[in-house]
Amino acid sequence: MVADLPSPREQVLRTALRLFTEQGYFNTSVHDIARMAQVSIGSIYHHFKDKEGIAKALFEQLVTRMGAAFDAIEDAHKTAHDRCHAVVELLFRMTEAEPAVMAYMLHAQHQEFMPGELPVCSSRPFTQMRAMATAGMDTGEMRRMDPLVAATCLFGGPIRMISLRLDGILKNPLPQYLDEVWSASWRSVTA
Amino acid sequence: MVADLPSPREQVLRTALRLFTEQGYFNTSVHDIARMAQVSIGSIYHHFKDKEGIAKALFEQLVTRMGAAFDAIEDAHKTAHDRCHAVVELLFRMTEAEPAVMAYMLHAQHQEFMPGELPVCSSRPFTQMRAMATAGMDTGEMRRMDPLVAATCLFGGPIRMISLRLDGILKNPLPQYLDEVWSASWRSVTA
């Protein structure tokens, strides 16, 4: 038996992720994608409505993946502290393993090429993160503060680290900063 | 005596800032700028080498402005605590007063349309912020940690708040969160 080759649809999404993050959405032509994915233009337009459709499908795929990963974290850990810590650890590891995924989720200005769509930080993974923070205040693990402020204090530093890493400012892999960053973040929200 | 009308160059920069942040660089044509700035295309290309030249000039102008504002803060305050606090306060006030300026500095993926330029977070204002954090460790106001981590802990939360505000997630003006956010940030870097 023979392993299936990746479907053209998958090939296109994979290639689009790479090119969109390396060169930007607007600097990437559909021809570029076709060429690098070894698929014809016609085939792309058969599978996707238009160029924006590629970006949307890609975004949904990644949002779903991250959402599932966060669900798993909620199952595996019960305190807000452990859940939020696990989220940051996951994000840091993912940034190293699949920088393009993180870049597409964080950096891209989706509103510019997917007009009418909600901004990234309204997507489910971000909502989940905010819910975890809020839960921590309800259980008393964290001190009472504005919910959005709480989430921002917990995750703002780590997310900023990811940006610096993606921009090449941080030379070392993120996980080695995990303890230092996390203890600072947690300290900022406890009584 | 009559007030000078804004020079065409200024008009173009003003308009470009507005359109680039509202619609994005690639969704804005030079014709759009010409029309809204009430200047002819030819005139634009007389003052700027090309479209990218507009973006670069705009960026330099804003970087210079922020750099000067930060210099003033360094003059007016002597401790790292007071300086960093003043920076966050300034950024929060600026986000409300001139959201487009903050959006262009923070949100825009400049690498996409100014290839070869250094990323935003290598620009002087960001360097100044990191230097202030480092100074705070030297004076003993802050505990010792990796310099980049320290800066990120101090400013990552506030910057994230600005993003949320620019994206319309935060409904209230930033200054009203200043105390809560700042005390959390500072707490995260002190012994």
Next chain:
DNA sequence: GTCTATATCCAGATAGAC
């Protein structure tokens, strides 16, 4: 479902009069 060839459009940039 996949391909090639092509239509259509519009952006960036220039020429050259005033």
Next chain:
DNA sequence: GTCTATCTGGATATAGAC
């Protein structure tokens, strides 16, 4: 320095055979 008119390339998207 400013303007209008124009050139030109390249992008998105489609047509229609296989």
